Amino acid sequence: MKLSIKFHPLLFQASLAAGGVALMAFNYLHFAIPHHKGPITLDDISWGIMSPSQVALYAPMVLVMLAFTLLNLLLTVYFLYRLVKWLREPGAYTAFRSNAQGNQNAGIFAIVGSLSMTVNVFWAPFGFFVPQMSRYMQAMMLPSLVIFGLLLTALIFLEVTFGRTWFAPGIDRTKFNFVWLLDAFAFGLVALTGSGIVAMASSHLIVDIAARATLFTLGVGSIILLYKVGYLTFNHVKAGQLPAHPVMPAFFLIVPMACLFGLAAYRIENYLAPAAGGSGLASTLITASYVLAIVWGLGAIYVIRDYFRSYFVKSPFAPPQWGFV
Amino acid sequence: MYVYGFFYQYTALSALNYLSVYLGAIMYGLVMSKFLVAHRPVERVAVA
Numbered sequence: 001m002k003l004s005i006k007f008h009p010l011l012f013q014a015s016l017a018a019g020g021v022a023l024m025a026f027n028y029l030h031f032a033i034p035h036h037k038g039p040i041t042l043d044d045i046s047w048g049i050m051s052p053s054q055v056a057l058y059a060p061m062v063l064v065m066l067a068f069t070l071l072n073l074l075l076t077v078y079f080l081y082r083l084v085k086w087l088r089e090p091g092a093y094t095a096f097r098s099n100a101q102g103n104q105n106a107g108i109f110a111i112v113g114s115l116s117m118t119v120n121v122f123w124a125p126f127g128f129f130v131p132q133m134s135r136y137m138q139a140m141m142l143p144s145l146v147i148f149g150l151l152l153t154a155l156i157f158l159e160v161t162f163g164r165t166w167f168a169p170g171i172d173r174t175k176f177n178f179v180w181l182l183d184a185f186a187f188g189l190v191a192l193t194g195s196g197i198v199a200m201a202s203s204h205l206i207v208d209i210a211a212r213a214t215l216f217t218l219g220v221g222s223i224i225l226l227y228k229v230g231y232l233t234f235n236h237v238k239a240g241q242l243p244a245h246p247v248m249p250a251f252f253l254i255v256p257m258a259c260l261f262g263l264a265a266y267r268i269e270n271y272l273a274p275a276a277g278g279s280g281l282a283s284t285l286i287t288a289s290y291v292l293a294i295v296w297g298l299g300a301i302y303v304i305r306d307y308f309r310s311y312f313v314k315s316p317f318a319p320p321q322w323g324f325v
Numbered sequence: 326m327y328v329y330g331f332f333y334q335y336t337a338l339s340a341l342n343y344l345s346v347y348l349g350a351i352m353y354g355l356v357m358s359k360f361l362v363a364h365r366p367v368e369r370v371a372v373a
Contacts, residue, residue, distance in 0.1 A: 004366040014360065021349045028342055057343070064350050317359035324352045 007086040009096070010107035010319040012114035015075035016189075017325035018068045019117035020256065022125040025065035029058065029128070038200075039124055041131035069125040076118045083111065100165035101172065103180040107319070108162060110182055112155045116189035119147055123196060141201040145210055148193050152217060155190055159183055159224075174235050177243045178250035179320055181228055185253055187221025188260030195267035211271050218264055225257065246318035248307050251300040253323050255293045262289020 005011070026040075035044035042062075047055060086092050099105050123144075127133040133140075162183070166173065194214030201207050242248065262285055269282035301308070312321075 002366060003361065003364045005364045014357065017353055017356070021346065021353055024346045024349055028346055032339065032343075061343070061346065064346060068350070068353070315359070317356070317363035321356045321359065325349055325356060 005082075007082045008107065008319075009083075009109075009111050011079050011082070012076075012110040013319060013322035015072050015079055016110060016114040016117050017322045018071040018075060019114070019121045020325060022065050022068035022072055022121055023117070025061050025068070026125045026128060029061060029065070030124075033058065038134055038137070039127055041128050041134055043131040065125050066129065069121055069129070072118060072121045073126070076114065079114070097162060097165060100162075100168065101175065103166065103176045105162055105165060106180050106182045108158055109155075109186040112151055112158065113182065113186040113189045116151055116186065116193045119144065119151075119193050120189075120196060123200070137200060138202055141197060141203060141206050144193075144197055145201075145206050148190070148197060148210065148213065151190050151193065152213060155183075155186055155217075156220075159220075173231075174239070176232065176235070177247045178232055178253055179247060180232065181225070181250070181253045181257065184221055184225035184228060185257050185260075187217055187224060188257045188264065191217040191221060191264035192260050195264040198271050199267045207271065211268060214264060214268055218261065218268065222261065225261070229254065242304065245307060245311055245315065247320050248304045249318070249323040250320040251304060251323070252297065254296045254300075258289045258293040258296065262286045262293075265289070 029045075030040045033040060033045060035041070045058065045062075047059075050058070096108070097105055123137075123140075127137075165171070166176075166180075191214050194210050194217055197210035198207055198214060201210065236243070243250075266282045266286040269285060273282065315321075
């Protein structure tokens, strides 16, 4: 049976979420299992000397990571194919861009976010299953820097282009919702990619370029994030009511964003630490970001508790639901 | 204990982190199933 999927940039949320699950599994294994220097690989796990309970603990995690890594890569290829076809349709992109009411065109940033996630999936979970990759990691740093530069350029271009539509006359910004934060989310994901290069590359030149570009990304992303969260929170409180059911899950976008900004800042601060005299700011940054993520997540669950109780299970699909993953 | 690292000094944190991966996978499955249902092709009924 062939599905009838009309292209929309928000489709990329499916590959983005799959990459997120794969990366979560990778991070667990990376920190839980002792291994050689660098990212953990399949060769680092000695299944033979593990107890049955350890095998039962880690084997399903590896399978989950494999499934979601493949899902991320396959969906990315498919959605890129559909994106190219969409861009070649006369007027499709222009019509989408000009539809700024209710921040409906903010979905364009899911594309940049998803592609940034795929770069991270390629380095970490994909590298886990192809241990030979870790031997050639340094050779991949220059191409990674080029891809990071392209993603950042695309992101800035889209931010300027779409930013104009949100502040154009006649646009009622009081109707905007938390989906509007997708651009800040994309900034967080691009910063994660840049900071990954800073953490992994051994070439001083590559590290230096990546660190400066990541600092810029973090700076711009943080300003956008703070402004939008402040504006949206103020508007929601002022309105005295929750948004419509389909967009409620977008509240959860803050959770991954806090972690992304925190982790990227942590890596950059570690790079800058010698100059800063090891201020301990890095630990404070990452702890604060994870505390914010937990507090916001619990707060969001409380605020939309009725959504979970009586709506979500039987509800039809709505793109912001990917925010839960 | 076969764990180490900043977030793994505490078993409860480690367990929460472990479970969160599966929770993410389950949520993904739920949302993806809704997505697939929403994009089923509409079957045309032949009118005699």
